[in-house]
Amino acid sequence: MSELKLIRKFRANPPTHPWITVGPGQDCAIVSWNARRDLAYKIDQVIEGTHFVLTGPGAARPFDVGWKAMAKACSDIAATGFWPVAATVAVNLRKGSKEALAMELYRGLTACCRKYKFGLAGGDLATSEQGLSVVVSLLGEGPRNSAWLRRGARAGDTLLVTGRLGASLHSRGHLRFSPRLPEAEKIRQIVPGAVHACIDITDGLSRDLHHLCQESGVGATLDSQLIPFSAAARKIARAGGRSELEQALGDGEDFELLLAVESRAAERLLRRWRGRVPLTRIGRIERKLDILIRTNGALQRLTNVGYEHR
Amino acid sequence: MSELKLIRKFRANPPTHPWITVGPGQDCAIVSWNARRDLAYKIDQVIEGTHFVLTGPGAARPFDVGWKAMAKACSDIAATGFWPVAATVAVNLRKGSKEALAMELYRGLTACCRKYKFGLAGGDLATSEQGLSVVVSLLGEGPRNSAWLRRGARAGDTLLVTGRLGASLHSRGHLRFSPRLPEAEKIRQIVPGAVHACIDITDGLSRDLHHLCQESGVGATLDSQLIPFSAAARKIARAGGRSELEQALGDGEDFELLLAVESRAAERLLRRWRGRVPLTRIGRIERKLDILIRTNGALQRLTNVGYEHR
Numbered sequence: 001m002s003e004l005k006l007i008r009k010f011r012a013n014p015p016t017h018p019w020i021t022v023g024p025g026q027d028c029a030i031v032s033w034n035a036r037r038d039l040a041y042k043i044d045q046v047i048e049g050t051h052f053v054l055t056g057p058g059a060a061r062p063f064d065v066g067w068k069a070m071a072k073a074c075s076d077i078a079a080t081g082f083w084p085v086a087a088t089v090a091v092n093l094r095k096g097s098k099e100a101l102a103m104e105l106y107r108g109l110t111a112c113c114r115k116y117k118f119g120l121a122g123g124d125l126a127t128s129e130q131g132l133s134v135v136v137s138l139l140g141e142g143p144r145n146s147a148w149l150r151r152g153a154r155a156g157d158t159l160l161v162t163g164r165l166g167a168s169l170h171s172r173g174h175l176r177f178s179p180r181l182p183e184a185e186k187i188r189q190i191v192p193g194a195v196h197a198c199i200d201i202t203d204g205l206s207r208d209l210h211h212l213c214q215e216s217g218v219g220a221t222l223d224s225q226l227i228p229f230s231a232a233a234r235k236i237a238r239a240g241g242r243s244e245l246e247q248a249l250g251d252g253e254d255f256e257l258l259l260a261v262e263s264r265a266a267e268r269l270l271r272r273w274r275g276r277v278p279l280t281r282i283g284r285i286e287r288k289l290d291i292l293i294r295t296n297g298a299l300q301r302l303t304n305v306g307y308e309h310r
Numbered sequence: 311m312s313e314l315k316l317i318r319k320f321r322a323n324p325p326t327h328p329w330i331t332v333g334p335g336q337d338c339a340i341v342s343w344n345a346r347r348d349l350a351y352k353i354d355q356v357i358e359g360t361h362f363v364l365t366g367p368g369a370a371r372p373f374d375v376g377w378k379a380m381a382k383a384c385s386d387i388a389a390t391g392f393w394p395v396a397a398t399v400a401v402n403l404r405k406g407s408k409e410a411l412a413m414e415l416y417r418g419l420t421a422c423c424r425k426y427k428f429g430l431a432g433g434d435l436a437t438s439e440q441g442l443s444v445v446v447s448l449l450g451e452g453p454r455n456s457a458w459l460r461r462g463a464r465a466g467d468t469l470l471v472t473g474r475l476g477a478s479l480h481s482r483g484h485l486r487f488s489p490r491l492p493e494a495e496k497i498r499q500i501v502p503g504a505v506h507a508c509i510d511i512t513d514g515l516s517r518d519l520h521h522l523c524q525e526s527g528v529g530a531t532l533d534s535q536l537i538p539f540s541a542a543a544r545k546i547a548r549a550g551g552r553s554e555l556e557q558a559l560g561d562g563e564d565f566e567l568l569l570a571v572e573s574r575a576a577e578r579l580l581r582r583w584r585g586r587v588p589l590t591r592i593g594r595i596e597r598k599l600d601i602l603i604r605t606n607g608a609l610q611r612l613t614n615v616g617y618e619h620r
Contacts (some may be wrong), residue, residue: 017395034344047402086339088353122352135353139351
């Protein structure tokens with residue numbers, strides 16, 4: 001059974017409602033609640049054994065599992081340029097779990113709520129023979145018809161990326177990352193209306209750039225020399241592992257934002273950009289559908305490599 | 311580890327947001343989105359091995375699992391008197407599941423959406439070594455400050471119940487039930503503002519009446535002769551099993567609504583009530599905190615028996 005094939009079938013003809021202005025297939029659904037504001041609506045899950053382990057090498061702390069579950073959903077809200085308001089959480093604990101584990105998990109979930117100033121509105125707790133799973137549903141909000149989507153990038157747009165890419169799975173980066181909510185808000189404030197498309201990088205830069213281009217019906221050129229690499233990726237490359245570029249293109253769970261921004265607004269944005277998290281121009285959107293990468297002056301076709309979600 | 315103790319701890323001091331006007335502990339959270347309308351926001355899960363089995367005796371059809379997952383969340387929205395607008399769903403499939411199972415599950419989920427005319431806005435699909443789990447997040451809406459809650463029942467209110475109670479777990483009733491959305495809407499239309507409190511009966515009439523009374527700071531008297539029993543409960547009683555009354559008081563997953571309604575409005579409502587689903591007066595709310603049941607003329611204290619969610 002192919003997961004992607006199933007998802008395509010599910011998305012073919014979903015039940016809809018006049019208020020759902022953007023349905024399945026984007027980082028968030030958009031529900032147009034009233035004349036002035038829209039909701040971004042997201043569900044996401046982390047499952048023991050698939051997204052984290054609690055024992056053995058690489059074991060995650062329960063706090064980090066809670067943080068990650070909530071922060072992943074926040075990252076999707078950030079990719080719409082909206083801000084979270086209320087979450088609900090469904091937790092399944094393995095029978096016989098210690099209360100301390102549940103409390104640490106809860107602290108991780110709520111630490112993320114408190115940091116980004118939104119509420120935990122409700123939840124459901126179950127205990128079963130199955131492993132730990134945490135499902136987060138998150139509601140964000142923003143001005144009507146202003147949500148950034150994966151579609152909408154135009155030829156000539158500048159491609160920007162927040163933060164630094166690669167190797168997040170080799171550090172605790174994929175667990176304790178900061179969703180780019182404040183950065184998205186800052187971008188929206190500095191260049192309102194100029195972000196034509198956005199996606200959060202969860203499957204590697206290459207795969208997520210392909211998603212964005214496919215949804216927008218455009219191509220892109222990346223400049224490999226401009227891509228900002230994480231310290232962890234540099235360290236792995238120095239130690240003789242995969243190159244920084246391979247890691248940045250292929251590694252999952254960076255949770256940075258990739259944005260297509262109108263080019264003059266992008267210049268203005270980069271000039272005014274301050275703060276700890278870098279914002280970097282890494283390429284541009286092209287009319288031709290190919291996705292290319294410039295390395296040492298030569299242009300190559302970028303394959304859709306990247307982390308394939310199991 | 312006690313689940314109830316954990317839930318109490320989680321609810322002690324949740325992160326909040328000015329728009330969350332009703333937080334954890336009710337059938338739904340209420341988010342006040344604008345000056346005229348409120349959202350009801352719910353998350354709920356069904357887990358293989360805990361809430362259903364897929365193999366062996368009593369095996370559920372995948373369609374029914376999907377229906378139940380969605381209908382359970384609808385039942386909570388119905389208990390607020392609101393109507394669903396958009397759902398998101400997180401599904402975890404056991405590795406090696408057949409595509410047909412996933413498609414049937416999806417058909418069950420979406421059949422419920424279509425029947426009650428709301429949309430499936432998005433979802434998340436994972437595959438893991440763990441069993442099937444389906445988490446539904448649901449958004450409903452209604453007029454500002456009008457959501458029915460578990461609290462608010464007043465001495466003198468009439469206790470009404472929709473449908474017939476008992477033995478749903480012994481039929482397919484607990485899988486293919488109809489959430490009482492149309493009934494709730496009808497009640498709201500006939501006696502606007504007269505429903506002081508409501509809960510959906512998931513843990514048995516006794517336990518859920520205790521919940522409603524506790525939240526409202528009141529007591530109640532039930533009249534056992536008035537309680538409407540399901541055909542399945544009657545059949546079990548006739549076959550020498552537990553009495554209809556025991557089943558109605560103690561059985562879980564009836565998914566009927568228990569309402570405390572201002573007494574004169576309740577009379578008007580009962581007079582005007584039409585349709586296939588009965589609405590029945592079964593008792594009244596009392597100032598004194600005891601919960602009593604009248605059986606053959608004698609009043610007894612009703613213990614908090616009922617289905618304890620594992």
